[in-house]
Amino acid sequence: MRPPSATKRVLKFGGTSLGSADRIRSAAQLIAGQVAETVPVVVVSAMGSTTDSLVRAANAAQLGEQETWRELIDSLEREHLEVCSDLADFSPGAEEPAAAILSHLRAVRELCQVAGAERGLSGTQLDEISSTGELLSAAITADTLNKLGLAACAVDAKQIIQTDGRFGRAMVAAQASEHLIRGRLSPLLADRVIPVVTGFRGATAEGSCTTLGRGGSDSTATIIGALLPADEVWIYTDVAGVMTADPRLVPSAKVIPFLSYREALELAFFGARVLHPNSMDLPRHHDVRVRILSSFEPVSQGTVIGPKVKSRPGVRAVVDTRDARLFTVGGVDGVAFTRVGTAVLGGLEAEGIPTLIVTQSSADNVICFAVSGEHGKRVREILRKLRDDTGVLGEIEVTSKAGIVVAVGDSMRGTPGIAAKLFGALAERNINVVAISQGSSELSVSAAVRAEDVAAAVNAIHDAFELGAG
Numbered sequence: 001m002r003p004p005s006a007t008k009r010v011l012k013f014g015g016t017s018l019g020s021a022d023r024i025r026s027a028a029q030l031i032a033g034q035v036a037e038t039v040p041v042v043v044v045s046a047m048g049s050t051t052d053s054l055v056r057a058a059n060a061a062q063l064g065e066q067e068t069w070r071e072l073i074d075s076l077e078r079e080h081l082e083v084c085s086d087l088a089d090f091s092p093g094a095e096e097p098a099a100a101i102l103s104h105l106r107a108v109r110e111l112c113q114v115a116g117a118e119r120g121l122s123g124t125q126l127d128e129i130s131s132t133g134e135l136l137s138a139a140i141t142a143d144t145l146n147k148l149g150l151a152a153c154a155v156d157a158k159q160i161i162q163t164d165g166r167f168g169r170a171m172v173a174a175q176a177s178e179h180l181i182r183g184r185l186s187p188l189l190a191d192r193v194i195p196v197v198t199g200f201r202g203a204t205a206e207g208s209c210t211t212l213g214r215g216g217s218d219s220t221a222t223i224i225g226a227l228l229p230a231d232e233v234w235i236y237t238d239v240a241g242v243m244t245a246d247p248r249l250v251p252s253a254k255v256i257p258f259l260s261y262r263e264a265l266e267l268a269f270f271g272a273r274v275l276h277p278n279s280m281d282l283p284r285h286h287d288v289r290v291r292i293l294s295s296f297e298p299v300s301q302g303t304v305i306g307p308k309v310k311s312r313p314g315v316r317a318v319v320d321t322r323d324a325r326l327f328t329v330g331g332v333d334g335v336a337f338t339r340v341g342t343a344v345l346g347g348l349e350a351e352g353i354p355t356l357i358v359t360q361s362s363a364d365n366v367i368c369f370a371v372s373g374e375h376g377k378r379v380r381e382i383l384r385k386l387r388d389d390t391g392v393l394g395e396i397e398v399t400s401k402a403g404i405v406v407a408v409g410d411s412m413r414g415t416p417g418i419a420a421k422l423f424g425a426l427a428e429r430n431i432n433v434v435a436i437s438q439g440s441s442e443l444s445v446s447a448a449v450r451a452e453d454v455a456a457a458v459n460a461i462h463d464a465f466e467l468g469a470g
């Protein structure tokens with residue numbers, strides 16, 4: 001085993017963990033508390049709802065609404081400067097990051113000005129604006145660490161995270177990034193300087209700013225963790241870890257101490273709020289442990305995600321998507337199910353719209369599938385167009401108030417009776433199951449129910465598998 005001093009750790013702080021001067025101060029203290037055992041790499045999100053404001057400002061700018069965007073940027077500037085001055089009280093005398101904040105926001109104003117004149121922004125300009133919050137929080141966090149007597153410097157992830165050119169939802173180029181990450185971060189760590197890296201942002205090989213999609217700072221942290229490589233990535237958030245169910249629905253829900261990568265991926269895909277679906281890929285392939293824990297209760301251990309753990313077989317967690325749309329699409333008479341299914345799924349695939357569940361009824365060539373509510377309108381359009389263009393689709397039915405309840409567990413595979421127990425529990429409570437699907441990986445079983453039955457369904461499954469016990 002390596003001595004503890006050699007532990008390499010990436011610490012990521014989300015927006016609420018940096019939501020105020022107080023929160024930033026306690027984040028800095030959490031970091032300081034670890035320097036005896038590690039020189040961490042820190043990854044930060046934008047403070048609080050900064051990203052939302054920046055996105056709104058960019059939209060307003062494109063519409064030529066000067067007053068709106070100016071007000072939004074002005075108030076972001078005020079808020080951030082206020083945080084700086086609150087933090088200055090806590091350790092007066094050190095240099096303030098105010099200059100950095102003014103200059104980053106000046107760049108945003110310039111872009112908004114251009115957008116107004118040209119009535120539009122390019123993808124990279126939009127990404128540059130929306131990820132400026134991370135530049136601000138990195139500057140403030142690095143400065144706060146300095147004030148605690150720790151060497152730290154802000155690092156713009158544009159220098160180390162190389163991506164493709166899909167603005168707004170870019171994918172990381174792992175090989176190129178590995179080189180950049182090591183080249184930039186290793187020397188800092190060797191000098192015991194803590195890099196404070198902006199989450200969410202990256203750049204193309206040509207240097208154009210990109211973003212990794214909303215909530216993408218988790219991915220920044222796990223990418224750096226996997227490629228540096230680090231031993232562990234700790235994701236500080238506002239909940240105590242990944243829970244057996246949404247605690248707002250299930251009062252007895254509790255933190256799951258260990259999850260496998262595959263379980264975590266499955267949970268993230270189906271909407272567990274604490275995980276970003278893209279953030280689990282690289283750590284899984286590089287065997288880096290990811291710990292999810294609360295910055296508000298740092299003594300709790302949180303959830304550790306790693307290779308498959310031996311655990312009691314069966315369901316580990318229940319997740320739900322309350323806002324789903326369920327589509328039932330029939331083929332015209334005489335057309336085989338496979339043609340109907342191929343047309344429909346091909347149409348969704350072409351637009352990158354993921355399905356939550358898919359079921360088939362081959363006897364009468366009907367396909368039933370669910371998508372998350374945000375895609376509902378677009379899917380309707382796609383299906384209508386497919387019906388006109390292909391001539392194989394017949395009736396299209398939509399249930400707009402549907403929810404999906406998903407039971408997840410690695411060791412469900414090959415454990416008999418799980419599905420029976422699950423559907424038995426739903427039947428016992430008179431919950432009408434509209435559609436059923438078993439994940440192809442056999443890691444999950446999903447049921448579509450009416451939206452108003454979601455809470456009862458989640459509780460029924462949670463109780464049946466005794467997830468709140470122990």
Ligand code: ASP
Nearest residue numbers: 045051200214215216217
């Ligand atoms: N600040 C970005 C967002 O709000 C990225 C993140 O928080 O992970 O989406």
Ligand code: MG
Nearest residue numbers: 015045046051
């Ligand atoms: Mg955020």
